[in-house]
Amino acid sequence: MTNDLPVTGSQARVRKVKPSAFDLRGSSFPTSDGGGDLLEISLGPHHPSTHGVFRMDVVLDGETIVRLKPVFGYLHRNHEKLGEGTSYLGSMPYTDRLDYLNAMTNNWAYAIAVEKLAGVTVPERAEYVRVILAELTRLLNHSCLAGFLMQDCGCSGTPLMYAFREREKILDLFESLSGSRMMCNYQRFGGCRVDPTADWLEGARRLTDGYSAFLDEYEALLTGNEIIMARTQGVGRLPAALAVSAGVTGPMLRASGVAHDLRKVDGYGVYPRLNFRVPLGDHGDVYDRYMVRMLEMRESIGILQQALRDLPGGPILDPKAKQRGLRPKAGEAYGRIEGPKGEIGFYLISDGTGNPARYRVRAPSFVNLTILEDLCLGHTVADAVIILGSIDIVLGEVDR
Protein backbone atom coordinates (compact mmCIF):
# COMPACT_ATOMS: atom_id res chain seq x y z
CA MET A 1 0.00 0.00 0.00
CA THR A 2 1.26 3.48 0.76
CA ASN A 3 4.91 3.96 -0.22
CA ASP A 4 5.37 0.25 -0.40
CA LEU A 5 8.25 -1.89 -1.16
CA PRO A 6 6.94 -5.30 -2.11
CA VAL A 7 6.02 -7.39 0.90
CA THR A 8 6.83 -11.04 0.49
CA GLY A 9 7.02 -13.99 2.85
CA SER A 10 7.62 -13.19 6.46
CA GLN A 11 5.69 -10.48 8.18
CA ALA A 12 8.55 -8.78 9.95
CA ARG A 13 10.78 -8.05 7.01
CA VAL A 14 14.23 -6.88 7.94
CA ARG A 15 16.54 -5.34 5.45
CA LYS A 16 19.52 -3.09 5.49
CA VAL A 17 18.92 0.40 4.24
CA LYS A 18 21.48 2.47 2.48
CA PRO A 19 20.77 6.09 3.38
CA SER A 20 21.56 7.25 -0.13
CA ALA A 21 19.10 4.82 -1.68
CA PHE A 22 16.30 5.85 0.64
CA ASP A 23 14.28 8.63 -0.85
CA LEU A 24 10.89 7.06 -1.17
CA ARG A 25 8.88 9.94 0.17
CA GLY A 26 11.28 12.77 -0.28
CA SER A 27 11.80 12.90 3.47
CA SER A 28 15.36 12.77 4.67
CA PHE A 29 16.49 9.50 6.10
CA PRO A 30 17.68 9.58 9.71
CA THR A 31 21.32 8.81 10.34
CA SER A 32 22.80 6.57 12.98
CA ASP A 33 24.53 8.19 15.95
CA GLY A 34 26.71 5.26 16.71
CA GLY A 35 28.07 4.99 13.20
CA GLY A 36 26.31 1.67 12.64
CA ASP A 37 23.82 0.63 10.03
CA LEU A 38 20.14 1.51 10.24
CA LEU A 39 17.55 -1.21 9.80
CA GLU A 40 14.13 -0.71 8.35
CA ILE A 41 11.57 -3.16 9.68
CA SER A 42 8.06 -3.57 8.40
CA LEU A 43 5.98 -4.53 11.40
CA GLY A 44 2.72 -5.99 10.20
CA PRO A 45 0.28 -5.80 8.51
CA HIS A 46 -0.69 -9.33 9.59
CA HIS A 47 0.90 -9.36 12.98
CA PRO A 48 -1.05 -10.16 16.15
CA SER A 49 0.34 -7.12 17.95
CA THR A 50 -1.11 -4.70 15.40
CA HIS A 51 -4.73 -5.47 16.38
CA GLY A 52 -5.87 -6.00 12.83
CA VAL A 53 -4.40 -5.11 9.50
CA PHE A 54 -1.98 -2.34 10.35
CA ARG A 55 1.62 -1.75 9.43
CA MET A 56 4.36 0.22 11.07
CA ASP A 57 7.33 1.20 8.97
CA VAL A 58 10.04 1.32 11.63
CA VAL A 59 13.65 2.47 11.24
CA LEU A 60 15.97 1.20 13.95
CA ASP A 61 19.36 2.35 15.12
CA GLY A 62 20.50 -0.71 17.01
CA GLU A 63 17.39 -1.43 19.07
CA THR A 64 16.18 2.16 19.23
CA ILE A 65 13.38 3.45 17.03
CA VAL A 66 14.49 6.54 15.12
CA ARG A 67 11.51 6.76 12.81
CA LEU A 68 8.08 5.16 12.69
CA LYS A 69 5.44 5.72 10.04
CA PRO A 70 2.07 4.07 10.49
CA VAL A 71 0.62 2.68 7.26
CA PHE A 72 -3.04 1.77 7.11
CA GLY A 73 -6.04 1.74 4.82
CA TYR A 74 -6.07 -2.03 4.32
CA LEU A 75 -9.68 -2.21 5.53
CA HIS A 76 -10.80 0.94 3.73
CA ARG A 77 -14.22 0.46 2.16
CA ASN A 78 -15.21 4.14 1.92
CA HIS A 79 -17.78 3.91 4.65
CA GLU A 80 -18.57 7.62 4.19
CA LYS A 81 -19.48 7.17 0.56
CA LEU A 82 -21.75 4.26 1.53
CA GLY A 83 -23.44 6.63 3.96
CA GLU A 84 -24.17 9.08 1.16
CA GLY A 85 -25.75 6.31 -0.88
CA THR A 86 -28.25 5.19 1.72
CA SER A 87 -30.97 6.76 3.82
CA TYR A 88 -30.34 8.17 7.27
CA LEU A 89 -31.68 5.03 8.91
CA GLY A 90 -29.72 2.84 6.50
CA SER A 91 -26.41 4.02 7.94
CA MET A 92 -27.34 2.95 11.46
CA PRO A 93 -26.31 -0.71 11.03
CA TYR A 94 -23.14 0.40 9.23
CA THR A 95 -22.03 2.33 12.31
CA ASP A 96 -21.97 -1.00 14.19
CA ARG A 97 -19.31 -2.20 11.81
CA LEU A 98 -16.90 0.62 12.55
CA ASP A 99 -15.88 -0.98 15.77
CA TYR A 100 -16.63 -4.54 16.79
CA LEU A 101 -16.62 -3.65 20.48
CA ASN A 102 -18.56 -0.40 20.61
CA ALA A 103 -21.65 -0.82 18.44
CA MET A 104 -23.93 0.69 21.08
CA THR A 105 -21.95 3.92 21.48
CA ASN A 106 -21.40 4.30 17.75
CA ASN A 107 -25.17 3.97 17.28
CA TRP A 108 -25.75 6.57 19.94
CA ALA A 109 -23.29 9.06 18.46
CA TYR A 110 -24.92 8.73 15.07
CA ALA A 111 -28.40 9.02 16.56
CA ILE A 112 -27.35 12.19 18.41
CA ALA A 113 -26.02 13.75 15.21
CA VAL A 114 -29.23 12.99 13.33
CA GLU A 115 -31.37 14.19 16.25
CA LYS A 116 -29.48 17.49 16.21
CA LEU A 117 -29.89 17.75 12.46
CA ALA A 118 -33.60 17.00 12.45
CA GLY A 119 -34.55 18.42 15.85
CA VAL A 120 -35.81 15.16 17.34
CA THR A 121 -36.45 14.81 21.06
CA VAL A 122 -35.71 11.67 23.06
CA PRO A 123 -37.96 10.29 25.84
CA GLU A 124 -36.42 10.09 29.27
CA ARG A 125 -36.56 6.32 29.52
CA ALA A 126 -34.61 6.00 26.28
CA GLU A 127 -31.95 8.41 27.58
CA TYR A 128 -31.48 6.20 30.62
CA VAL A 129 -31.36 3.03 28.56
CA ARG A 130 -28.77 4.65 26.32
CA VAL A 131 -26.63 5.50 29.31
CA ILE A 132 -26.93 1.94 30.60
CA LEU A 133 -25.86 0.49 27.27
CA ALA A 134 -23.04 3.00 26.81
CA GLU A 135 -21.61 2.20 30.21
CA LEU A 136 -21.90 -1.55 29.60
CA THR A 137 -20.01 -0.92 26.37
CA ARG A 138 -17.36 0.97 28.28
CA LEU A 139 -16.92 -1.96 30.66
CA LEU A 140 -16.70 -4.29 27.70
CA ASN A 141 -14.19 -2.17 25.80
CA HIS A 142 -11.92 -1.37 28.73
CA SER A 143 -11.86 -4.98 30.01
CA CYS A 144 -10.88 -6.23 26.59
CA LEU A 145 -8.35 -3.46 26.09
CA ALA A 146 -6.63 -4.39 29.34
CA GLY A 147 -6.58 -8.00 28.20
CA PHE A 148 -5.14 -7.14 24.79
CA LEU A 149 -2.57 -4.82 26.34
CA MET A 150 -1.40 -7.56 28.67
CA GLN A 151 -1.22 -9.92 25.72
CA ASP A 152 1.03 -7.37 24.00
CA CYS A 153 3.19 -7.20 27.12
CA GLY A 154 3.69 -10.92 26.90
CA CYS A 155 1.30 -12.31 29.52
CA SER A 156 -0.18 -14.61 27.00
CA GLY A 157 -3.76 -15.68 27.35
CA THR A 158 -4.84 -15.49 30.96
CA PRO A 159 -5.80 -11.81 31.38
CA LEU A 160 -7.38 -11.73 27.94
CA MET A 161 -9.46 -14.81 28.62
CA TYR A 162 -10.60 -13.44 31.98
CA ALA A 163 -11.72 -10.30 30.14
CA PHE A 164 -13.42 -12.32 27.43
CA ARG A 165 -15.36 -14.27 30.03
CA GLU A 166 -16.87 -11.00 31.28
CA ARG A 167 -17.27 -9.69 27.75
CA GLU A 168 -19.38 -12.72 26.92
CA LYS A 169 -21.77 -11.92 29.77
CA ILE A 170 -22.24 -8.37 28.48
CA LEU A 171 -22.65 -9.60 24.91
CA ASP A 172 -25.33 -12.00 26.13
CA LEU A 173 -27.22 -9.01 27.49
CA PHE A 174 -26.79 -7.18 24.19
CA GLU A 175 -27.98 -10.20 22.29
CA SER A 176 -31.09 -10.70 24.36
CA LEU A 177 -31.95 -7.01 23.96
CA SER A 178 -31.08 -6.29 20.35
CA GLY A 179 -30.86 -9.72 18.76
CA SER A 180 -27.20 -9.50 17.97
CA ARG A 181 -24.09 -9.80 20.08
CA MET A 182 -21.89 -7.30 18.35
CA MET A 183 -23.83 -5.69 15.50
CA CYS A 184 -26.59 -4.36 17.70
CA ASN A 185 -28.28 -1.76 15.47
CA TYR A 186 -30.24 -0.77 18.54
CA GLN A 187 -30.54 3.02 18.68
CA ARG A 188 -33.10 4.90 16.65
CA PHE A 189 -33.64 8.59 16.02
CA GLY A 190 -35.59 9.71 19.05
CA GLY A 191 -35.04 6.67 21.23
CA CYS A 192 -34.25 2.98 21.10
CA ARG A 193 -35.62 0.14 19.04
CA VAL A 194 -37.04 -2.15 21.75
CA ASP A 195 -37.89 -1.71 25.38
CA PRO A 196 -35.78 -3.72 27.84
CA THR A 197 -37.90 -6.14 29.85
CA ALA A 198 -37.88 -6.44 33.62
CA ASP A 199 -35.91 -9.67 33.26
CA TRP A 200 -33.30 -7.95 31.18
CA LEU A 201 -32.94 -5.15 33.69
CA GLU A 202 -32.60 -7.71 36.46
CA GLY A 203 -29.83 -9.39 34.46
CA ALA A 204 -28.07 -6.06 33.97
CA ARG A 205 -28.33 -5.39 37.70
CA ARG A 206 -26.82 -8.79 38.52
CA LEU A 207 -23.97 -8.21 36.09
CA THR A 208 -23.28 -4.72 37.43
CA ASP A 209 -23.22 -5.90 41.02
CA GLY A 210 -20.85 -8.73 40.16
CA TYR A 211 -18.49 -6.67 38.06
CA SER A 212 -16.58 -5.17 40.99
CA ALA A 213 -15.57 -8.65 42.06
CA PHE A 214 -14.17 -9.31 38.60
CA LEU A 215 -12.26 -6.02 38.65
CA ASP A 216 -10.84 -6.82 42.09
CA GLU A 217 -9.66 -10.17 40.81
CA TYR A 218 -8.28 -8.64 37.64
CA GLU A 219 -6.44 -5.87 39.42
CA ALA A 220 -5.02 -8.24 42.02
CA LEU A 221 -3.53 -10.11 39.10
CA LEU A 222 -2.25 -7.15 37.10
CA THR A 223 -2.15 -3.72 38.70
CA GLY A 224 0.52 -4.33 41.31
CA ASN A 225 2.44 -6.80 39.20
CA GLU A 226 6.13 -5.94 39.27
CA ILE A 227 6.85 -7.07 35.72
CA ILE A 228 3.95 -5.12 34.29
CA MET A 229 5.01 -2.01 36.15
CA ALA A 230 8.60 -2.36 34.94
CA ARG A 231 7.38 -2.92 31.43
CA THR A 232 4.86 -0.08 31.17
CA GLN A 233 5.86 2.74 33.54
CA GLY A 234 7.70 5.57 31.81
CA VAL A 235 7.03 4.07 28.39
CA GLY A 236 5.33 6.16 25.71
CA ARG A 237 4.88 9.36 27.66
CA LEU A 238 2.42 11.77 26.13
CA PRO A 239 2.71 15.40 27.34
CA ALA A 240 -0.63 17.09 27.98
CA ALA A 241 0.03 19.96 25.56
CA LEU A 242 0.79 17.59 22.69
CA ALA A 243 -2.23 15.46 23.54
CA VAL A 244 -4.56 18.46 23.31
CA SER A 245 -2.98 19.79 20.12
CA ALA A 246 -3.11 16.38 18.46
CA GLY A 247 -6.81 16.00 19.17
CA VAL A 248 -6.23 12.95 21.36
CA THR A 249 -9.41 12.18 23.29
CA GLY A 250 -10.82 9.66 25.69
CA PRO A 251 -8.86 7.77 28.36
CA MET A 252 -5.64 8.53 26.52
CA LEU A 253 -6.08 12.26 26.98
CA ARG A 254 -7.12 11.87 30.60
CA ALA A 255 -4.10 9.68 31.32
CA SER A 256 -2.02 12.74 30.41
CA GLY A 257 -3.81 14.69 33.11
CA VAL A 258 -6.26 16.73 31.01
CA ALA A 259 -9.70 16.82 32.61
CA HIS A 260 -11.82 16.47 29.51
CA ASP A 261 -14.72 14.08 29.44
CA LEU A 262 -17.60 14.84 27.09
CA ARG A 263 -20.01 13.29 29.56
CA LYS A 264 -19.14 16.23 31.82
CA VAL A 265 -18.24 18.87 29.22
CA ASP A 266 -21.20 18.46 26.86
CA GLY A 267 -23.48 16.90 29.45
CA TYR A 268 -25.46 15.03 26.82
CA GLY A 269 -28.17 12.51 27.69
CA VAL A 270 -28.85 12.25 31.41
CA TYR A 271 -25.22 12.30 32.48
CA PRO A 272 -25.60 15.63 34.34
CA ARG A 273 -28.04 13.87 36.71
CA LEU A 274 -25.65 11.05 37.48
CA ASN A 275 -22.90 11.26 40.01
CA PHE A 276 -19.48 10.10 38.86
CA ARG A 277 -15.85 11.15 38.85
CA VAL A 278 -13.37 11.44 36.01
CA PRO A 279 -10.09 9.65 36.75
CA LEU A 280 -6.92 11.41 35.58
CA GLY A 281 -3.37 10.20 35.15
CA ASP A 282 -0.17 11.92 36.25
CA HIS A 283 2.49 10.72 33.83
CA GLY A 284 0.72 9.94 30.57
CA ASP A 285 2.59 6.67 30.12
CA VAL A 286 1.28 3.25 29.19
CA TYR A 287 0.71 2.32 32.82
CA ASP A 288 -1.41 5.44 33.39
CA ARG A 289 -3.50 4.67 30.32
CA TYR A 290 -4.15 1.20 31.70
CA MET A 291 -4.88 2.56 35.17
CA VAL A 292 -7.25 5.31 33.98
CA ARG A 293 -9.31 2.70 32.18
CA MET A 294 -9.43 0.49 35.25
CA LEU A 295 -10.63 3.42 37.36
CA GLU A 296 -13.13 4.44 34.70
CA MET A 297 -14.69 1.00 34.89
CA ARG A 298 -15.24 1.46 38.63
CA GLU A 299 -17.02 4.74 37.88
CA SER A 300 -19.04 3.07 35.14
CA ILE A 301 -20.31 0.53 37.65
CA GLY A 302 -21.50 3.42 39.82
CA ILE A 303 -23.22 5.08 36.85
CA LEU A 304 -24.91 1.81 35.92
CA GLN A 305 -26.23 1.28 39.44
CA GLN A 306 -27.67 4.81 39.52
CA ALA A 307 -29.18 4.57 36.05
CA LEU A 308 -30.72 1.15 36.73
CA ARG A 309 -32.13 2.46 40.00
CA ASP A 310 -33.58 5.67 38.52
CA LEU A 311 -34.83 4.25 35.22
CA PRO A 312 -38.25 5.85 34.68
CA GLY A 313 -41.21 4.35 32.87
CA GLY A 314 -42.75 5.69 29.72
CA PRO A 315 -42.15 5.30 26.03
CA ILE A 316 -38.78 4.19 24.70
CA LEU A 317 -39.14 5.86 21.33
CA ASP A 318 -40.62 9.20 20.35
CA PRO A 319 -43.64 8.04 18.31
CA LYS A 320 -43.52 11.17 16.16
CA ALA A 321 -39.89 10.68 15.17
CA LYS A 322 -39.55 9.61 11.57
CA GLN A 323 -37.22 6.70 10.88
CA ARG A 324 -37.45 5.40 7.35
CA GLY A 325 -38.73 8.48 5.60
CA LEU A 326 -36.60 10.97 7.50
CA ARG A 327 -35.86 14.07 5.41
CA PRO A 328 -34.26 16.74 7.57
CA LYS A 329 -34.38 20.21 6.10
CA ALA A 330 -31.18 21.51 4.57
CA GLY A 331 -28.46 22.23 7.08
CA GLU A 332 -25.69 20.51 8.93
CA ALA A 333 -24.91 19.15 12.38
CA TYR A 334 -21.93 17.73 14.23
CA GLY A 335 -22.84 15.40 17.08
CA ARG A 336 -20.34 13.78 19.38
CA ILE A 337 -20.27 11.64 22.50
CA GLU A 338 -17.64 10.21 24.78
CA GLY A 339 -17.09 6.75 23.38
CA PRO A 340 -14.88 4.27 25.23
CA LYS A 341 -12.04 5.05 22.82
CA GLY A 342 -12.53 8.80 22.79
CA GLU A 343 -14.66 11.35 21.04
CA ILE A 344 -16.77 9.62 18.43
CA GLY A 345 -18.50 12.18 16.25
CA PHE A 346 -20.66 12.29 13.18
CA TYR A 347 -20.87 15.27 10.85
CA LEU A 348 -23.89 15.35 8.59
CA ILE A 349 -24.93 17.74 5.84
CA SER A 350 -28.49 17.50 4.65
CA ASP A 351 -29.66 18.88 1.32
CA GLY A 352 -33.29 18.22 2.11
CA THR A 353 -33.45 14.78 0.50
CA GLY A 354 -33.68 11.36 2.13
CA ASN A 355 -29.93 10.71 1.90
CA PRO A 356 -27.26 12.79 3.60
CA ALA A 357 -25.24 14.96 1.21
CA ARG A 358 -22.21 14.36 3.42
CA TYR A 359 -21.75 11.77 6.11
CA ARG A 360 -18.50 11.97 8.01
CA VAL A 361 -17.27 9.80 10.88
CA ARG A 362 -14.81 11.36 13.28
CA ALA A 363 -13.21 8.16 14.51
CA PRO A 364 -11.30 8.39 17.79
CA SER A 365 -8.87 5.60 16.88
CA PHE A 366 -7.87 7.40 13.69
CA VAL A 367 -7.11 10.73 15.33
CA ASN A 368 -5.42 9.15 18.35
CA LEU A 369 -2.95 7.44 16.02
CA THR A 370 -1.51 10.82 14.97
CA ILE A 371 1.01 10.86 17.79
CA LEU A 372 2.12 7.23 17.51
CA GLU A 373 5.54 8.20 16.16
CA ASP A 374 6.12 10.80 18.87
CA LEU A 375 5.37 8.22 21.54
CA CYS A 376 7.61 5.54 20.08
CA LEU A 377 10.77 7.50 19.25
CA GLY A 378 13.65 6.41 21.45
CA HIS A 379 11.94 3.20 22.55
CA THR A 380 12.43 -0.37 21.37
CA VAL A 381 10.20 -2.40 19.05
CA ALA A 382 8.82 -4.32 22.02
CA ASP A 383 7.79 -0.99 23.57
CA ALA A 384 6.23 0.21 20.32
CA VAL A 385 3.96 -2.83 20.47
CA ILE A 386 2.61 -1.99 23.92
CA ILE A 387 2.37 1.73 23.09
CA LEU A 388 0.18 0.85 20.14
CA GLY A 389 -1.81 -1.45 22.42
CA SER A 390 -2.35 1.33 24.94
CA ILE A 391 -3.74 3.70 22.29
CA ASP A 392 -6.63 1.28 21.84
CA ILE A 393 -7.33 1.24 18.13
CA VAL A 394 -9.76 -0.76 16.07
CA LEU A 395 -8.83 -0.85 12.43
CA GLY A 396 -12.38 -0.96 11.18
CA GLU A 397 -12.74 2.54 12.55
CA VAL A 398 -9.30 3.80 11.53
CA ASP A 399 -9.68 2.73 7.92
CA ARG A 400 -13.45 3.21 7.54
Next chain:
Amino acid sequence: MEALEVLRERLCARFSGIEVALIPNASPSGQSSLLLSGSGLREVAYFLRDDPALRLDQCSNVTGVDWPEREVVDTVKETQPGAPGEAPTIVERKIKRTEPGCLEVVYHLYSIALRQGPLVLRLRTGNRTDAVTVPSFTPVWRSCEFQEREVFDLFGVVFEGHPDLRRILMWDAFKDHPMRKDYVEPDDYEWEPTPHGDVLAKARKHYPVPMAPGATDDPATAGKISE
Protein backbone atom coordinates in the same frame (compact mmCIF):
# COMPACT_ATOMS: atom_id res chain seq x y z
CA MET B 1 -18.49 31.79 23.26
CA GLU B 2 -19.06 35.14 21.62
CA ALA B 3 -21.59 35.32 18.81
CA LEU B 4 -20.25 34.49 15.37
CA GLU B 5 -21.21 37.93 14.08
CA VAL B 6 -19.08 39.58 16.78
CA LEU B 7 -16.18 37.24 16.09
CA ARG B 8 -16.48 37.97 12.38
CA GLU B 9 -16.19 41.71 13.04
CA ARG B 10 -13.21 41.14 15.30
CA LEU B 11 -11.38 39.03 12.73
CA CYS B 12 -12.06 41.49 9.93
CA ALA B 13 -10.77 44.37 12.06
CA ARG B 14 -7.64 42.57 13.09
CA PHE B 15 -6.57 40.94 9.84
CA SER B 16 -6.38 42.85 6.61
CA GLY B 17 -6.44 40.82 3.44
CA ILE B 18 -8.93 38.26 4.63
CA GLU B 19 -12.62 38.00 4.10
CA VAL B 20 -14.89 36.35 6.61
CA ALA B 21 -18.42 35.37 5.69
CA LEU B 22 -21.03 33.96 8.02
CA ILE B 23 -22.68 30.85 6.64
CA PRO B 24 -26.01 30.43 8.42
CA ASN B 25 -27.31 26.99 9.28
CA ALA B 26 -31.07 26.63 9.21
CA SER B 27 -31.12 23.20 10.86
CA PRO B 28 -32.15 22.83 14.52
CA SER B 29 -28.51 22.20 15.41
CA GLY B 30 -27.86 25.91 14.88
CA GLN B 31 -24.17 25.32 14.16
CA SER B 32 -23.43 28.20 11.82
CA SER B 33 -19.99 28.54 10.38
CA LEU B 34 -17.41 31.11 9.26
CA LEU B 35 -16.08 30.96 5.74
CA LEU B 36 -12.51 32.27 5.54
CA SER B 37 -10.84 33.42 2.37
CA GLY B 38 -7.86 35.54 1.46
CA SER B 39 -4.21 35.26 2.38
CA GLY B 40 -2.51 34.64 5.69
CA LEU B 41 -5.23 32.32 6.97
CA ARG B 42 -2.80 30.40 9.12
CA GLU B 43 -2.26 33.56 11.17
CA VAL B 44 -6.00 33.64 11.74
CA ALA B 45 -5.83 30.05 12.94
CA TYR B 46 -3.02 30.89 15.37
CA PHE B 47 -5.12 33.79 16.62
CA LEU B 48 -8.15 31.57 17.20
CA ARG B 49 -5.98 29.13 19.11
CA ASP B 50 -4.21 31.71 21.29
CA ASP B 51 -6.79 34.45 21.82
CA PRO B 52 -7.63 34.50 25.56
CA ALA B 53 -11.36 34.77 24.93
CA LEU B 54 -11.47 31.85 22.50
CA ARG B 55 -8.54 29.52 23.21
CA LEU B 56 -9.70 26.98 20.65
CA ASP B 57 -6.94 24.54 21.46
CA GLN B 58 -8.52 21.42 20.04
CA CYS B 59 -9.27 20.91 16.37
CA SER B 60 -11.60 18.01 16.76
CA ASN B 61 -12.74 17.23 13.25
CA VAL B 62 -11.42 18.06 9.80
CA THR B 63 -13.31 16.99 6.76
CA GLY B 64 -13.90 17.76 3.13
CA VAL B 65 -17.11 18.44 1.25
CA ASP B 66 -17.46 18.30 -2.51
CA TRP B 67 -19.80 20.80 -4.16
CA PRO B 68 -19.97 19.96 -7.85
CA GLU B 69 -20.96 22.48 -10.48
CA ARG B 70 -24.72 22.81 -10.59
CA GLU B 71 -27.43 24.66 -12.40
CA VAL B 72 -29.44 27.13 -10.39
CA VAL B 73 -32.66 28.76 -11.53
CA ASP B 74 -33.20 32.27 -10.20
CA THR B 75 -36.65 33.81 -10.42
CA VAL B 76 -36.51 37.53 -11.13
CA LYS B 77 -39.57 39.76 -10.90
CA GLU B 78 -39.63 42.62 -13.32
CA THR B 79 -42.12 45.45 -13.45
CA GLN B 80 -43.14 46.38 -16.94
CA PRO B 81 -44.99 49.61 -17.54
CA GLY B 82 -48.47 48.82 -18.76
CA ALA B 83 -50.44 50.67 -21.36
CA PRO B 84 -51.40 54.23 -20.44
CA GLY B 85 -54.06 54.24 -17.78
CA GLU B 86 -53.38 50.65 -16.69
CA ALA B 87 -51.35 49.39 -13.78
CA PRO B 88 -47.85 48.11 -14.59
CA THR B 89 -47.64 44.36 -14.91
CA ILE B 90 -45.19 42.23 -12.99
CA VAL B 91 -43.49 39.61 -15.08
CA GLU B 92 -41.56 36.72 -13.58
CA ARG B 93 -38.54 35.63 -15.49
CA LYS B 94 -36.52 32.51 -14.76
CA ILE B 95 -32.81 32.83 -15.35
CA LYS B 96 -30.62 29.75 -15.49
CA ARG B 97 -27.05 30.10 -14.39
CA THR B 98 -24.29 27.66 -13.53
CA GLU B 99 -22.90 27.87 -10.05
CA PRO B 100 -19.23 26.90 -10.18
CA GLY B 101 -18.19 23.91 -8.10
CA CYS B 102 -15.63 23.93 -5.32
CA LEU B 103 -14.13 21.76 -2.64
CA GLU B 104 -14.64 22.76 0.94
CA VAL B 105 -12.66 21.90 4.04
CA VAL B 106 -14.52 22.07 7.33
CA TYR B 107 -12.81 22.38 10.71
CA HIS B 108 -14.62 21.87 14.03
CA LEU B 109 -12.74 23.73 16.75
CA TYR B 110 -13.33 23.34 20.47
CA SER B 111 -11.72 24.80 23.54
CA ILE B 112 -10.76 22.26 26.18
CA ALA B 113 -9.40 25.02 28.42
CA LEU B 114 -12.59 27.12 28.38
CA ARG B 115 -15.01 24.30 27.57
CA GLN B 116 -16.64 26.00 24.63
CA GLY B 117 -17.32 25.29 21.03
CA PRO B 118 -17.77 24.29 18.37
CA LEU B 119 -16.52 26.99 16.07
CA VAL B 120 -17.00 25.71 12.54
CA LEU B 121 -14.49 27.06 10.04
CA ARG B 122 -14.74 26.55 6.30
CA LEU B 123 -12.15 27.03 3.59
CA ARG B 124 -13.02 26.81 -0.09
CA THR B 125 -10.89 26.07 -3.11
CA GLY B 126 -11.16 28.11 -6.29
CA ASN B 127 -12.52 25.24 -8.34
CA ARG B 128 -12.40 21.46 -8.46
CA THR B 129 -9.61 21.01 -11.00
CA ASP B 130 -6.52 23.21 -10.86
CA ALA B 131 -7.01 25.71 -8.03
CA VAL B 132 -7.39 23.20 -5.22
CA THR B 133 -4.88 24.58 -2.72
CA VAL B 134 -5.75 25.77 0.77
CA PRO B 135 -3.34 26.49 3.63
CA SER B 136 -2.68 23.60 5.99
CA PHE B 137 -3.52 24.06 9.66
CA THR B 138 -1.27 21.19 10.77
CA PRO B 139 1.36 23.61 12.18
CA VAL B 140 -1.42 25.09 14.35
CA TRP B 141 -3.23 21.95 15.45
CA ARG B 142 -1.36 18.69 15.16
CA SER B 143 -4.64 16.77 14.91
CA CYS B 144 -4.99 18.05 11.34
CA GLU B 145 -2.02 15.99 10.21
CA PHE B 146 -3.80 12.72 9.41
CA GLN B 147 -7.19 14.28 8.80
CA GLU B 148 -5.86 16.70 6.17
CA ARG B 149 -4.05 13.82 4.55
CA GLU B 150 -7.37 12.03 4.39
CA VAL B 151 -9.06 15.04 2.77
CA PHE B 152 -6.18 15.21 0.28
CA ASP B 153 -6.54 11.52 -0.44
CA LEU B 154 -10.31 11.28 -0.79
CA PHE B 155 -11.19 14.76 -2.12
CA GLY B 156 -8.01 15.99 -3.76
CA VAL B 157 -7.55 19.20 -1.77
CA VAL B 158 -3.87 20.18 -1.61
CA PHE B 159 -2.77 21.56 1.74
CA GLU B 160 0.02 24.07 1.44
CA GLY B 161 2.53 23.76 4.25
CA HIS B 162 1.55 20.24 5.32
CA PRO B 163 4.70 18.44 6.46
CA ASP B 164 3.90 15.05 4.94
CA LEU B 165 1.11 15.22 2.39
CA ARG B 166 0.65 11.68 1.07
CA ARG B 167 -2.31 9.43 0.49
CA ILE B 168 -3.37 7.80 3.72
CA LEU B 169 -6.24 5.39 3.06
CA MET B 170 -5.86 4.63 -0.65
CA TRP B 171 -2.55 3.38 -2.03
CA ASP B 172 0.02 5.71 -3.58
CA ALA B 173 -0.49 4.58 -7.16
CA PHE B 174 -4.24 5.29 -6.96
CA LYS B 175 -5.28 8.05 -9.33
CA ASP B 176 -8.69 9.47 -8.50
CA HIS B 177 -10.37 10.90 -5.40
CA PRO B 178 -13.16 8.54 -4.36
CA MET B 179 -15.21 10.88 -2.18
CA ARG B 180 -15.88 13.29 -5.03
CA LYS B 181 -19.46 13.24 -6.21
CA ASP B 182 -18.49 12.52 -9.82
CA TYR B 183 -16.14 9.65 -8.99
CA VAL B 184 -16.72 6.66 -11.23
CA GLU B 185 -16.01 3.26 -9.73
CA PRO B 186 -13.62 1.05 -11.68
CA ASP B 187 -15.35 -1.66 -13.69
CA ASP B 188 -14.18 -4.58 -11.60
CA TYR B 189 -17.00 -7.03 -12.35
CA GLU B 190 -16.36 -10.62 -11.39
CA TRP B 191 -18.09 -13.62 -12.86
CA GLU B 192 -21.39 -14.47 -11.19
CA PRO B 193 -23.07 -17.83 -11.61
CA THR B 194 -26.61 -16.44 -11.47
CA PRO B 195 -26.58 -12.76 -12.37
CA HIS B 196 -29.82 -10.86 -11.87
CA GLY B 197 -31.00 -7.28 -11.58
CA ASP B 198 -28.34 -4.67 -12.22
CA VAL B 199 -25.66 -7.37 -11.83
CA LEU B 200 -27.10 -8.97 -14.96
CA ALA B 201 -26.91 -5.68 -16.82
CA LYS B 202 -23.27 -5.39 -15.77
CA ALA B 203 -22.57 -9.01 -16.76
CA ARG B 204 -23.90 -8.41 -20.28
CA LYS B 205 -21.23 -5.80 -20.86
CA HIS B 206 -18.55 -8.41 -20.26
CA TYR B 207 -19.75 -11.62 -21.92
CA PRO B 208 -22.92 -13.01 -23.44
CA VAL B 209 -25.37 -14.11 -20.79
CA PRO B 210 -28.25 -16.27 -22.05
CA MET B 211 -31.46 -14.31 -21.97
CA ALA B 212 -34.43 -15.97 -20.27
CA PRO B 213 -37.53 -16.03 -22.46
CA GLY B 214 -39.40 -12.80 -22.00
CA ALA B 215 -36.59 -11.13 -20.01
CA THR B 216 -35.44 -7.64 -20.90
CA ASP B 217 -32.19 -5.77 -20.63
CA ASP B 218 -33.74 -3.03 -18.58
CA PRO B 219 -31.93 -3.11 -15.21
CA ALA B 220 -35.19 -2.56 -13.35
CA THR B 221 -36.80 -5.66 -14.73
CA ALA B 222 -33.79 -7.64 -15.96
CA GLY B 223 -33.79 -11.20 -14.75
CA LYS B 224 -37.50 -11.16 -14.06
CA ILE B 225 -39.63 -13.08 -16.50
CA SER B 226 -42.61 -11.09 -17.62
CA GLU B 227 -45.97 -12.73 -17.96
